[in-house]
Amino acid sequence: MEWETVIGLEVHVQLQTASKIFSGASTAYGALPNTQACGVDLGLPGVLPVLNANTVHMAVKFGLSVDAEIAHRSVFARKNYFYPDLPKGYQISQFELPIVGKGHLDIQLDEETVKRIGITRAHLEEDAGKSLHEDFQGMTGIDLNRAGTPLLEIVSEPDMRSANEAVAYLKTLHALVRYLEISDGNMQEGSFRCDANISMRPKGQSKLGTRAEIKNINSFRFVEKAINYEVERQIQVLESGGSIVQETRLYDSDRDETRSMRSKEEANDYRYFPDPDLLPLNIDDHFIGEIKKTLPELPHEKRQRFEKAYGLSTYDANNLVASRELAEYFETVLKESKAPAKLVVNWVMGELSAALNKESLDITTSKITASALAQLLARINDNTISGKIAKTIFEGMWLGEGDADSIIEKQGLKQITDTSAIEPIIDEVMANNPQQLAQYREGKDKLFGFFIGQVMKACAGKANPAQVNELLRKKLQQD
Amino acid sequence: MHQKTIAELSQALAQGTYSSEELTKHYLQRIKQWDTSLNSFITVCEETALASAKSADEARRQGKAGPLTGIPMAQKDIFCTNGIKTTCASKMLENFTAPYDAMVVEKLNAQGMVMLGKTNMDEFAMGSSNEHSHFGPVKNPWNLDCVPGGSSGGSAAAVAARLVPAATGTDTGGSIRQPAALCGITGIKPTYGRVSRYGMIAFASSLDQGGPMTQTAEDAALLLNAMAGFDERDSTSLDAPVPDFTADLNQPIKGLRIGLPKEYFSAGLDPAVGDVIMAAIKEYEKLGAIITEVSLPNNHLAGPAYYVIAPAECSSNLARFDGVRYGYRCKEPKNLEDLYKRSRGEGFGEEVKRRIMIGTYALSSGYYDAYYLKAQQMRRLISEDFKRVFEKVDVIMGPTYPSIAFKIGEHSKDPLEMYLSDFYTIAINLAGLPGLSIPAGFANSLPVGLQIVGPYLNDSKLLNVGHQFQQHTAWHQKIPSQFAK
Numbered sequence: 023m024e025w026e027t028v029i030g031l032e033v034h035v036q037l038q039t040a041s042k043i044f045s046g047a048s049t050a051y052g053a054l055p056n057t058q059a060c061g062v063d064l065g066l067p068g069v070l071p072v073l074n075a076n077t078v079h080m081a082v083k084f085g086l087s088v089d090a091e092i093a094h095r096s097v098f099a100r101k102n103y104f105y106p107d108l109p110k111g112y113q114i115s116q117f118e119l120p121i122v123g124k125g126h127l128d129i130q131l132d133e134e135t136v137k138r139i140g141i142t143r144a145h146l147e148e149d150a151g152k153s154l155h156e157d158f159q160g161m162t163g164i165d166l167n168r169a170g171t172p173l174l175e176i177v178s179e180p181d182m183r184s185a186n187e188a189v190a191y192l193k194t195l196h197a198l199v200r201y202l203e204i205s206d207g208n209m210q211e212g213s214f215r216c217d218a219n220i221s222m223r224p225k226g227q228s229k230l231g232t233r234a235e236i237k238n239i240n241s242f243r244f245v246e247k248a249i250n251y252e253v254e255r256q257i258q259v260l261e262s263g264g265s266i267v268q269e270t271r272l273y274d275s276d277r278d279e280t281r282s283m284r285s286k287e288e289a290n291d292y293r294y295f296p297d298p299d300l301l302p303l304n305i306d307d308h309f310i311g312e313i314k315k316t317l318p319e320l321p322h323e324k325r326q327r328f329e330k331a332y333g334l335s336t337y338d339a340n341n342l343v344a345s346r347e348l349a350e351y352f353e354t355v356l357k358e359s360k361a362p363a364k365l366v367v368n369w370v371m372g373e374l375s376a377a378l379n380k381e382s383l384d385i386t387t388s389k390i391t392a393s394a395l396a397q398l399l400a401r402i403n404d405n406t407i408s409g410k411i412a413k414t415i416f417e418g419m420w421l422g423e424g425d426a427d428s429i430i431e432k433q434g435l436k437q438i439t440d441t442s443a444i445e446p447i448i449d450e451v452m453a454n455n456p457q458q459l460a461q462y463r464e465g466k467d468k469l470f471g472f473f474i475g476q477v478m479k480a481c482a483g484k485a486n487p488a489q490v491n492e493l494l495r496k497k498l499q500q501d
Numbered sequence: 502m503h504q505k506t507i508a509e510l511s512q513a514l515a516q517g518t519y520s521s522e523e524l525t526k527h528y529l530q531r532i533k534q535w536d537t538s539l540n541s542f543i544t545v546c547e548e549t550a551l552a553s554a555k556s557a558d559e560a561r562r563q564g565k566a567g568p569l570t571g572i573p574m575a576q577k578d579i580f581c582t583n584g585i586k587t588t589c590a591s592k593m594l595e596n597f598t599a600p601y602d603a604m605v606v607e608k609l610n611a612q613g614m615v616m617l618g619k620t621n622m623d624e625f626a627m628g629s630s631n632e633h634s635h636f637g638p639v640k641n642p643w644n645l646d647c648v649p650g651g652s653s654g655g656s657a658a659a660v661a662a663r664l665v666p667a668a669t670g671t672d673t674g675g676s677i678r679q680p681a682a683l684c685g686i687t688g689i690k691p692t693y694g695r696v697s698r699y700g701m702i703a704f705a706s707s708l709d710q711g712g713p714m715t716q717t718a719e720d721a722a723l724l725l726n727a728m729a730g731f732d733e734r735d736s737t738s739l740d741a742p743v744p745d746f747t748a749d750l751n752q753p754i755k756g757l758r759i760g761l762p763k764e765y766f767s768a769g770l771d772p773a774v775g776d777v778i779m780a781a782i783k784e785y786e787k788l789g790a791i792i793t794e795v796s797l798p799n800n801h802l803a804g805p806a807y808y809v810i811a812p813a814e815c816s817s818n819l820a821r822f823d824g825v826r827y828g829y830r831c832k833e834p835k836n837l838e839d840l841y842k843r844s845r846g847e848g849f850g851e852e853v854k855r856r857i858m859i860g861t862y863a864l865s866s867g868y869y870d871a872y873y874l875k876a877q878q879m880r881r882l883i884s885e886d887f888k889r890v891f892e893k894v895d896v897i898m899g900p901t902y903p904s905i906a907f908k909i910g911e912h913s914k915d916p917l918e919m920y921l922s923d924f925y926t927i928a929i930n931l932a933g934l935p936g937l938s939i940p941a942g943f944a945n946s947l948p949v950g951l952q953i954v955g956p957y958l959n960d961s962k963l964l965n966v967g968h969q970f971q972q973h974t975a976w977h978q979k980i981p982s983q984f985a986k
Contacts, residue, residue, distance in 0.1 A: 061601060065821040067594065068581045068603060068700040070735050100817050102864070104841055111820020164825070293864035295873055298706035298814055300736050 090125025521571025603700020675926025682950020816860030
């Protein structure tokens with residue numbers, strides 16, 4: 023039987039506010055345990071939550087960016103369950119009335135294919151603390167620094183049909199929240215976490231199969247691996263006549279497998295009800311309108327502009343807009359160098375990307391600034407240097423030897439474009455290679471390359487290749 | 502000294518008749534002498550009280566004294582006090598000391614009031630008899646075999662016996678008004694949101710409201726002036742201007758339209774209590790008030806709605822008491838589940854556990870719509886009843902409680918019987934309205950309270966109406982003879 027994979031994703035995005043969603047404690051990552059938890063975060067008797075208005079701004083901003091309905095009235099609800107890192111015995115979340123309703127996100131699958139993924143809802147909630155099992159023999163440590171950190175949980179429709187689509191969706195969403203500057207998207211620190219709901223159904227059937235939920239997958243690579251593993255597992259179960267159990271599973275990246283965590287029967291009854299400590303959140307059109315004004319150019323808008331204004335391919339444009347910083351870097355280089363867009367793309371996605379990857383850096387930590395690269399490309403563009411020499415200069419710049427102009431100056435790498443300087447070199451090469459010259463003139467055209475090579479060698483690669491080409495051809499034919 | 506109201510003490514302090522230190526020593530002495538029989542205090546803080554009395558006297562010398570500076574008072578042990586134990590009368594918090602002050606504590610401290618201690622109460626404010634305290638029942642000063650009412654029974658008994666001139670209370674379904682009635686003192690549950698709940702250990706967040714328990718309506722107004730006000734740390738606190746609650750006290754009440762809900766004077770009301778209430782109404786008539794009968798047709802829904810909503814909220818509010826971070830933890834837990842089950846099983850008393858279970862059940866999947874949602878709908882109907890009635894009358898009056906104080910242990914076998922007695926007070930919390938109870942007389946030598954209810958934010962009106970009654974009657978001046986000297 024042919025199976026169809028059905029995937030829906032729940033993404034927890036940590037909002038980059040200075041303080042927590044219901045308290046004034048700092049949200050900075052990496053502090054000593056329990057030093058960033060105030061009375062509210064500790065769930066002391068008598069304390070009360072007060073909503074951080076910034077989180078509302080950010081949620082609305084996100085909602086607008088995915089064309090979603092913004093709820094004029096949303097309600098915070100308590101999700102009740104006991105766990106040591108959940109200080110109040112309930113998590114404040116939104117249940118029946120989330121702040122962001124139905125919307126959608128378009129993902130680019132290849133050069134031609136765009137797929138629209140439905141967004142069911144997005145709601146605000148607080149994060150729990152962390153249980154630390156390693157450092158305490160026979161005990162568990164609780165760190166409540168993370169408790170109360172604002173999260174936006176973004177729930178998709180079950181619209182994805184493969185691990186590839188799921189990854190494309192996640193990458194698009196990741197870029198979006200970073201564009202909106204509502205999250206740093208740092209996956210290692212847990213600022214962007216994903217749960218995947220996966221089910222299989224016979225191809226052509228519209229009814230959804232029973233799903234398993236894979237919890238807390240924290241990298242794009244693991245999402246792909248976890249989904250692929252789970253799809254294989256479910257197909258095996260189904261084809262051997264079994265049925266899928268609705269359950270929560272955990273992905274183990276060390277063993278590359280998913281394992282059952284708890285079944286539906288063991289699942290908590292969360293006893294959701296409206297939090298009586300918080301009033302319903304009322305948002306009017308004016309508020310929404312003001313936030314709309316602050317929306318930046320979104321990734322898909324930027325991509326379209328890059329294609330149209332700079333004549334880039336969808337592929338190149340897509341790569342560039344993957345991050346706001348990269349796109350900005352590209353545009354700065356383009357503007358300052360005045361070089362053709364294609365040349366800039368090739369350098370940014372080629373030499374620069376390779377250099378960054380090699381040292382596990384990203385565009386924000388690049389050793390060559392956009393202005394510095396612009397200067398280098400400007401020198402190619404005005405024929406001061408050749409592309410080949412530029413690569414040597416780039417290496418020097420990367421190693422901190424100075425900017426393009428100073429390296430060109432210091433090492434005398436300036437391209438020779440003066441005909442009167444190139445001609446004597448050609449004459450010399452011709453004089454030194456009479457045998458090859460004779461063969462060429464007898465019709466062995468292939469030797470043209472040999473002469474080019476000799477000339478470039480003689481001038482240490484500095485002569486303008488196009489000029490060398492033209493002058494050499496003329497001279498070889500002349501005499 | 503202890504015969505005096507706050508208003509009188511304030512004057513005496515201002516005139517230098519005695520110092521705050523003398524006053525404080527006097528009351529501390531009374532507590533030492535009498536509270537062994539009443540059990541109205543859980544914690545007495547002699548040292549800090551004397552220290553704050555001295556600073557109050559110093560402030561007065563520097564001309565920085567306000568009307569409440571140097572006046573002793575007590576906090577219900579549900580308000581968090583920085584550095585002083587806050588137990589909520591529970592084994593769960595027997596040794597808990599909060600690292601911060603509740604807003605109410607902060608505000609009264611800022612006025613220079615002298616806190617003598619923390620008063621006894623029903624555990625986590627759940628109860629109407631003060632029998633449900635880990636620290637033992639409180640006795641009614643008018644008859645030591647009787648309950649003082651609850652949950653603010655300690656505050657009511659202490660004020661009635663003049664162990665302290667005034668105290669704070671909290672009221673979720675009548676916990677200020679009912680003990681005030683049964684002990685013969687004045688107590689007001691302000692409009693929901695008037696007084697910040699920050700630092701007041703939550704029972705049912707949408708119903709809880711703190712307020713003063715005093716000898717007179719005038720004293721209540723003085724205290725409420727200090728307690729009320731918007732607090733940005735409590736999202737449900739009202740961002741509305743706070744009036745001077747004493748400003749209207751002396752307004753004549755001629756022409757005041759009083760509504761008597763017929764539902765309040767039906768079966769279930771002790772006839773002797775009914776007689777006292779009707780006599781008080783007569784008194785109001787003499788003062789020029791106009792009496793009309795009104796109806797609150799949905800009043801019978803108040804009990805069912807309340808006993809779903811309050812337990813539902815409490816089941817969640819009390820989840821934080823889990824033995825993990827503070828409070829009682831069972832001995833040698835075998836595992837996490839054992840830690841939870843035994844810490845909570847051993848740390849909470851019977852009444853608290855009963856309500857947690859009712860609330861958990863009401864919120865559970867499959868029952869939510871039938872219980873919690875229905876209760877919320879009933880709550881709206883109850884509110885609408887009051888809105889309609891207040892189009893015709895200025896205030897509603899009736900008994901605060903259907904009986905006089907009952908014997909300790911009398912209702913302990915059947916909790917439902919006690920729940921059903923709360924029906925005059927709980928509807929007021931469900932509607933968020935202000936409610937005042939003032940002493941109206943005696944039945945069988947025990948005090949009877951008259952409840953006065955007004956429209957939203959009409960706290961001043963109630964205090965005015967109560968004060969006018971107290972200007973023409975002396976019930977509020979009665980002190981149980983045993984404690985009079």
